[in-house]
Amino acid sequence: MPKPIVELKDVKRIYTLGTNKIHALNGVSVSMERGDFVTIMGSSGSGKSTMLNMIGCLDVPSSGKVLINGVNISKLDDDGLTAIRRNNIGFIFQQFNLIPTLTALENVEMPMIFNGTEPQARRIKALQLLKRAKLPAEYADHKPNELSGGQQQRVAIARALANNPPILLADEPTGNLDTKTGKSVMELLRELKESGTTVIVVTHDPKLEEYSNTTVRLQDGEVLDENS
Amino acid sequence: MKIPDFLKNNMYAQLATRNLKRQSVRTVLAAIGIIIGVIAISSMGILGNSLKLSVTDSFTDIGDKLIISPAIGEDAVTDRQVDQMRKVDGIDEIIKVSSSGELLDYRDGGTKTQIYASVYDIDKDGLGSLVELEEGRLFKSGSTDCVVGSTIADRMELSIGRKVEIDGSKLRVVGILKERGIGFDISTDNGVFTSSAMYDKLYPDEEEGYDSVIVKVENINDIESVKEDIKSRINKKDVLIDVFATNTIIQSLDDIFRSISLFLMGIGSISLLVAGVSILNVMLMSTMERTKEIGIMKAVGASREDILKMFLLEALFLGILASIVGGILTIGGSYLLIALIVEDTNYLLKLSNILYIAEGITFGIVTSLVGGMYPAWKASQMKPLDALRHE
Numbered sequence: 381m382p383k384p385i386v387e388l389k390d391v392k393r394i395y396t397l398g399t400n401k402i403h404a405l406n407g408v409s410v411s412m413e414r415g416d417f418v419t420i421m422g423s424s425g426s427g428k429s430t431m432l433n434m435i436g437c438l439d440v441p442s443s444g445k446v447l448i449n450g451v452n453i454s455k456l457d458d459d460g461l462t463a464i465r466r467n468n469i470g471f472i473f474q475q476f477n478l479i480p481t482l483t484a485l486e487n488v489e490m491p492m493i494f495n496g497t498e499p500q501a502r503r504i505k506a507l508q509l510l511k512r513a514k515l516p517a518e519y520a521d522h523k524p525n526e527l528s529g530g531q532q533q534r535v536a537i538a539r540a541l542a543n544n545p546p547i548l549l550a551d552e553p554t555g556n557l558d559t560k561t562g563k564s565v566m567e568l569l570r571e572l573k574e575s576g577t578t579v580i581v582v583t584h585d586p587k588l589e590e591y592s593n594t595t596v597r598l599q600d601g602e603v604l605d606e607n608s
Numbered sequence: 609m610k611i612p613d614f615l616k617n618n619m620y621a622q623l624a625t626r627n628l629k630r631q632s633v634r635t636v637l638a639a640i641g642i643i644i645g646v647i648a649i650s651s652m653g654i655l656g657n658s659l660k661l662s663v664t665d666s667f668t669d670i671g672d673k674l675i676i677s678p679a680i681g682e683d684a685v686t687d688r689q690v691d692q693m694r695k696v697d698g699i700d701e702i703i704k705v706s707s708s709g710e711l712l713d714y715r716d717g718g719t720k721t722q723i724y725a726s727v728y729d730i731d732k733d734g735l736g737s738l739v740e741l742e743e744g745r746l747f748k749s750g751s752t753d754c755v756v757g758s759t760i761a762d763r764m765e766l767s768i769g770r771k772v773e774i775d776g777s778k779l780r781v782v783g784i785l786k787e788r789g790i791g792f793d794i795s796t797d798n799g800v801f802t803s804s805a806m807y808d809k810l811y812p813d814e815e816e817g818y819d820s821v822i823v824k825v826e827n828i829n830d831i832e833s834v835k836e837d838i839k840s841r842i843n844k845k846d847v848l849i850d851v852f853a854t855n856t857i858i859q860s861l862d863d864i865f866r867s868i869s870l871f872l873m874g875i876g877s878i879s880l881l882v883a884g885v886s887i888l889n890v891m892l893m894s895t896m897e898r899t900k901e902i903g904i905m906k907a908v909g910a911s912r913e914d915i916l917k918m919f920l921l922e923a924l925f926l927g928i929l930a931s932i933v934g935g936i937l938t939i940g941g942s943y944l945l946i947a948l949i950v951e952d953t954n955y956l957l958k959l960s961n962i963l964y965i966a967e968g969i970t971f972g973i974v975t976s977l978v979g980g981m982y983p984a985w986k987a988s989q990m991k992p993l994d995a996l997r998h999e
Binding site: 433436438439458459462463465466467471473477478479480481482486489490491493494495539540542543 | 619620622623627630901905906908909910912991992993
């Protein structure tokens with residue numbers, strides 16, 4: 381049996397707010413296989429954002445283990461986490477989060493710069509990725525504020541794919557899009573899943589469940605159920 | 609790689625220039641601070657340096673000369689001592705000088721006025737190597753002719769062929785000297801130079817020997833050793849003569865004016881300090897504003913070093929641009945300043961002044977970098993999660 385691409389073992393995350401201790405995650409154990417399409421569902425305060433941050437190496441657990449592609453991130457420092465993120469995870473945000481001063485193409489190039497890819501190579505790759513994300517070629521030189529929400533999310537998806545990460549992590553990817561555009565973005569994610577990328581979507585929108593083969597339901601920092 | 613290509617292809621550079629353009633008003637204001645600082649530092653440096661140049665230029669005889677005068681208690685430099693000097697290596701020329709002070713009468717408008725003159729007995733060849741003629745010629749030895757300095761010629765409205773009266777003796781003016789300024793050897797501008805025969809006739813009571821002896825050395829680098837050699841030969845038992853090297857004066861002038869320049873630049877650097885603080889402020893503001901962007905970049909794989917590089921590059925670009933503008937404006941600004949204070953703008957383009965501009969530019973760039981350091985460090989230390997949450 382192949383190793384899981386993402387594995388959480390008894391993960392706890394405790395925030396201290398004044399004298400109160402908040403158990404954002406309270407002993408979560410989940411594993412996700414390569415090529416899965418996972419939706420993490422739950423109401424606000426259920427711990428799904430915290431779980432997303434763990435898988436995205438933006439945060440480390442208070443106790444327990446988070447294994448990304450077999451590497452335990454619990455003890456890594458800032459630069460160590462950055463290195464894991466750079467090579468394993470592509471982020472897709474609700475707010476698209478493109479850099480406003482860069483063009484669509486340059487936004488896609490950015491992760492490759494941090495990765496040390498040659499200028500010529502990254503330009504070619506970025507153009508390919510924009511094509512794959514179905515952004516019409518004439519928009520490549522547009523700045524984010526000259527693009528529609530759907531177009532911006534396509535650029536963001538292309539950017540997420542820049543360093544060929546095995547994991548795509550999407551936080552409410554359709555939250556700021558109309559139904560039709562949202563649907564086409566989800567179709568795109570499904571296509572990426574078909575080509576072997578693990579797609580993890582965090583959402584409270586039950587409609588997105590239909591795209592996934594696994595759903596993790598969270599409530600009060602614990603896994604309510606997990607079905608495939 | 610050429611610089612324009614680098615700017616085009618390097619995305620850190622692209623980001624830096626675009627971010628600077630994004631807040632163009634703020635960037636320009638921060639740049640003005642640096643520009644003023646650079647102008648202040650380099651024009652103050654140039655002012656001090658030009659003052660120095662204008663003063664040192666007025667001492668025309670500084671350099672390769674030793675002036676030998678009798679020590680305190682001695683009456684004159686004797687012929688025997690001059691003979692001893694001749695044995696020293698590295699001497700180009702020995703010029704013996706006898707002089708007396710004299711008050712000359714002249715008419716200024718309707719009133720009779722007096723002018724102080726130094727009457728000199730220097731042989732024709734020696735005089736020829738010390739002074740330059742404005743017009744006329746030098747006197748012949750044994751004649752009653754004389755050559756006068758420019759101040760005397762101007763005041764007394766003398767021209768070639770006119771006569772000067774000293775103690776009842778009339779001396780015909782055959783030459784007028786060029787203005788030379790202050791000297792340590794002889795005061796040419798109010799000097800009257802005549803032959804030894806005439807001088808002896810005017811001052812028959814003068815003792816044997818000379819009031820001073822000017823020694824020209826062959827090589828200016830040997831001036832110290834020649835000086836020591838002369839001293840050791842003549843001042844064997846008792847101190848009979850004093851030897852003064854004219855180049856020592858230039859060293860002390862150098863020291864004085866270096867202090868003045870430093871002081872002026874110190875004042876100028878206060879404005880650069882203020883500029884540094886304003887860069888710090890501006891960069892801090894933009895790190896705050898761009899917190900979310902920093903978060904995004906970190907999320908997609910930017911390391912601390914990447915973020916640090918980005919912000920430092922921004923400060924560097926701002927510094928380079930503003931400092932170069934400051935340097936260019938300095939040339940204009942110091943032209944005005946020098947024209948007003950030193951009144952000779954020829955000094956502006958001297959190499960030493962160009963160096964002060966380079967110094968100002970360097971200080972400007974360094975200040976911007978230092979001002980940008982803390983904000984850049986702060987940006988690099990942001991936690992990606994906190995930064996992403998920032999709205």
